[in-house]
Amino acid sequence: MSDPGAVGGSVTYQRLVHKNSSGFHYMKVSLVFEKEGKRIDGAFFKQLIISALRNVYGEIGAAFPFDVLKFEEKSLTAVLRVYNSGLVKLWSALTLLGSYQNETCAVRVVQVLLPYQYTGGP
Amino acid sequence: MRRFTRFYLVREVPVFELLGEECLEKTVRTGRFYALSYKTRIDQDDVVALLPTGQLILSVVKDTYEQLGLEGRPSQYAHKRPMRYVVVIDLTDKSMAPGSKRYDRVLWALREKVPLKTDFLMACHSVVGTEAWSLPPCLSRYPWKELQASVDTQTLRDLPCPVLHGDDLRGETACEPHAFLEWLGAVGLGIGCENEATSFLSTYECPEPRTLVDQAVLCTVTGLLLPEDIHSLLEELRRYFDQPKSSSWLSLVVHGFADSPISWGMAEHGFHKGGENFYSFVLFKNQDYWLHMGTGANDGCPP
Numbered sequence: 001m002s003d004p005g006a007v008g009g010s011v012t013y014q015r016l017v018h019k020n021s022s023g024f025h026y027m028k029v030s031l032v033f034e035k036e037g038k039r040i041d042g043a044f045f046k047q048l049i050i051s052a053l054r055n056v057y058g059e060i061g062a063a064f065p066f067d068v069l070k071f072e073e074k075s076l077t078a079v080l081r082v083y084n085s086g087l088v089k090l091w092s093a094l095t096l097l098g099s100y101q102n103e104t105c106a107v108r109v110v111q112v113l114l115p116y117q118y119t120g121g122p
Numbered sequence: 123m124r125r126f127t128r129f130y131l132v133r134e135v136p137v138f139e140l141l142g143e144e145c146l147e148k149t150v151r152t153g154r155f156y157a158l159s160y161k162t163r164i165d166q167d168d169v170v171a172l173l174p175t176g177q178l179i180l181s182v183v184k185d186t187y188e189q190l191g192l193e194g195r196p197s198q199y200a201h202k203r204p205m206r207y208v209v210v211i212d213l214t215d216k217s218m219a220p221g222s223k224r225y226d227r228v229l230w231a232l233r234e235k236v237p238l239k240t241d242f243l244m245a246c247h248s249v250v251g252t253e254a255w256s257l258p259p260c261l262s263r264y265p266w267k268e269l270q271a272s273v274d275t276q277t278l279r280d281l282p283c284p285v286l287h288g289d290d291l292r293g294e295t296a297c298e299p300h301a302f303l304e305w306l307g308a309v310g311l312g313i314g315c316e317n318e319a320t321s322f323l324s325t326y327e328c329p330e331p332r333t334l335v336d337q338a339v340l341c342t343v344t345g346l347l348l349p350e351d352i353h354s355l356l357e358e359l360r361r362y363f364d365q366p367k368s369s370s371w372l373s374l375v376v377h378g379f380a381d382s383p384i385s386w387g388m389a390e391h392g393f394h395k396g397g398e399n400f401y402s403f404v405l406f407k408n409q410d411y412w413l414h415m416g417t418g419a420n421d422g423c424p425p
Contacts, residue, residue: 017423024304026307042323043322067326068324070312070314079311
């Protein structure tokens with residue numbers, strides 16, 4: 001998009017193709033408790049997921065990092081970031097989670113995103 | 123922003139109505155009409171799209187395809203046994219002229235064999251200076267609602283922002299493109315970028331090299347947005363750099379519908395873990411630009 005009238009201006013064009021190059025996956029999840037009106041914070045939520053991972057995969061299997069990028073206390077929804085290698089383990093552990101600290105709950109995976117599909121689009 | 127074309131949500135429209143002579147005149151023959159079935163999932167339901175080129179695309183499940191009896195091809199993203207088929211009908215072709223054999227067959231299939239009915243999002247771009255387009259009677263007899271693109275603007279203060287150099291596509295001296303796109307997404311979702319590496323909840327940080335920006339504007343527009351309007355918006359954004367105190371770059375990200383049957387021209391689009399298909403323009407003050415085009419696993423390569 002250089003000005004074609006510019007003296008001495010040259011228009012260069014480069015195309016780079018990246019395949020499977022993002023190291024992360026992102027998940028939009030929603031936590032639902034059987035007992036309505038329960039309030040928790042981000043740290044509690046992360047501990048809940050870590051314990052779900054340990055229950056399914058054990059200490060070593062659950063030893064991979066993930067981030068809770070955003071946690072909304074009112075709606076109990078969160079955006080998680082995990083390395084590609086940990087996606088299947090995290091997703092399966094969330095699916096199999098049935099209760100935490102004797103409270104019946106479930107995690108619904110609303111969306112699995114690549115980095116860019118962030119705006120909660122159509 | 124107010125100049126975005128209004129669009130319509132029309133409920134329970136039988137697909138064969140789009141083939142009617144009057145409907146064709148007011149929609150397909152304008153060359154600027156867009157329609158997409160609403161809340162139909164590309165991996166589970168029958169999805170219908172009508173392009174301004176006059177192509178009617180039916181992405182249907184196996185049962186619907188077998189009952190319809192129209193010629194199509196299996197989906198590119200099918201497993202061993204195809205469970206989804208794509209039928210493409212060019213409504214502007216001579217063989218589809220009203221009254222011809224092929225036209226009658228297609229009409230019969232959609233009216234009698236499988237009366238496909240779905241909600242549609244529809245819009246038609248009006249040429250400047252002419253009257254705004256409105257729903258023709260063949261469509262307005264069904265429950266409809268006129269909608270306007272919703273615009274949400276936020277001012278962000280003291281925002282950590284990556285440094286970009288227009289001629290550095292690989293991110294050797296400035297921010298790397300993937301990290302930049304991740305940051306753009308984080309800003310869009312209101313995710314904090316100032317975490318420590320030892321933080322329990324999140325270790326996400328704004329990518330280096332970075333700078334602190336006093337003020338930035340994040341504007342989100344949602345709706346059925348036509349390419350013509352996006353093009354006009356892009357032209358307006360280019361003019362932003364004419365102002366004396368403008369930033370060194372700005373970004374425009376456009377997301378396609380996750381459940382659209384096509385993306386990037388006529389390439390088939392599918393939904394694997396996600397239905398992402400988007401492009402992002404980053405415009406620089408010196409009129410250089412970056413164009414990022416992102417697709418999912420079940421998509422063709424962008425042009």
